[in-house]
Amino acid sequence: MPAAAQNRGPRRLARTLAVAATGAAVLALPLIGATGASAATTATTATTVTTAGYANNLDGWIRESLAIMAQKGIPGTYNGIYRNVMRESSGNPNAINLWDSNAAAGTPSKGLLQTIDPTFQAYHVAGTSWDPYDPVANITAACNYAAARYGSIDNVFGAY
Known part of the structure; x- marks a missing residue:
């Protein structure tokens, strides 16, 4: 087997792992952001009330x-x-x-x-x-x- 062909295996594996890790990080970002946004929305909504004392939502x-x-x-x-x-x-x-x-x-x-x-x-x-x-x-x-x-x-x- 030529030397160039022998090196493809580790590089291919490293590239696959890098893509998988990047994909996992990208998938996790909306979850992290959504958690923060939900907390902010809840806090904002909870402080606004109607004249009758109910949440204004x-x-x-x-x-x-x-x-x-x-x-x-x-x-x-x-x-x-x-x-x-x-x-x-x-x-x-x-x-x-x-x-x-x-x-x-x-x-x-x-x-x-x-x-x-x-x-x-x-x-x-x-x-x-x-x-x-x-x-x-x-x-x-x-x-x-x-x-x-x-x-x-x-x-x-x-x-x-």
Whole structure:
């Protein structure tokens, strides 16, 4: 076997190990970064609260809505609200649908649970904002509507 061919084995092995180590390091970077980012996000979110004392994030908005719903006798659970919010707006309180039949008719769906203005106004719950983009008002009005139409937001598994 020529001398050049004999040296390829160790070099090839070293190159393979170097590539594998680099790949492992690259894979580990997002995990390290994500851990740090999650901790920073949690710390920031935990310090911001609503006037009612709930965290000013999706979890807090759902919990505040549930407290209002309990006072008003509107059924619904955290899981039912969360499931529908994620389907309708992915948790974005400023979401607006500008392409469906409601939008074509001039009444786009708005907010976390994508209510149209007439539905929001008809099912608005006293003590909440009249702004359909207000997360707590939007959740509470949508849950009030779902209770009247389907018995509870928990019974809604698609567009409603």
